Amino acid sequence: MATTTSDTHEPRMCDAALSRAFDVIGKRWNGVILGTLSSGPAGFAELRRAVGGISDSVLSERLTELAATGLVQRTVTDGPPVTVEYSLAESGVAFLPAMRALSAWAKDHLPRN
């Protein structure tokens, strides 16, 4: 039976903060929603078009979660007409450098199909 050499080193673990990051962006659609908002504020319908394949209810749920995490903010402007827009909140703006690093990596290492 194949054994591993794990008994000769400290047990491997994912860094706790990195694990928390993946709890957010490892959830389907969250990354692309944040990536879409990195190009500027957008309304719900626009986000749904940009994030191909997501349903209204899932998009609404994700936006609520991302807002609760401080990544996204929802702005209602009275108008008329009343306008509702989503944009990156403080933690979302702080996520931009990581998104740039992910994009740079993917350009070199995840070729288009």
Added chain:
Amino acid sequence: MATTTSDTHEPRMCDAALSRAFDVIGKRWNGVILGTLSSGPAGFAELRRAVGGISDSVLSERLTELAATGLVQRTVTDGPPVTVEYSLAESGVAFLPAMRALSAWAKDHLPRN
């Protein structure tokens, strides 16, 4: 009915490369697997322990996908005993800077629960 201001700017889109990155790390477990291997090679059982909650079959499937993407490599050493180890392949090593950026962001913006 609330309208959005989307008619006054280019349609928002997620950067294509960033979207490809999220295709990989937006898939549950992939990020934590890569994060675990960033601390060094590990055997299957060790990975399963480190990535809490994943089943053998899903871990095996993910490792196969990550290997096909060039992120992870599987090394069999004849021994005896035969040892099987997984480690970051070239694209996985190239992913380390993005993981560091994600971890740094999460330390500041995703506090422990």
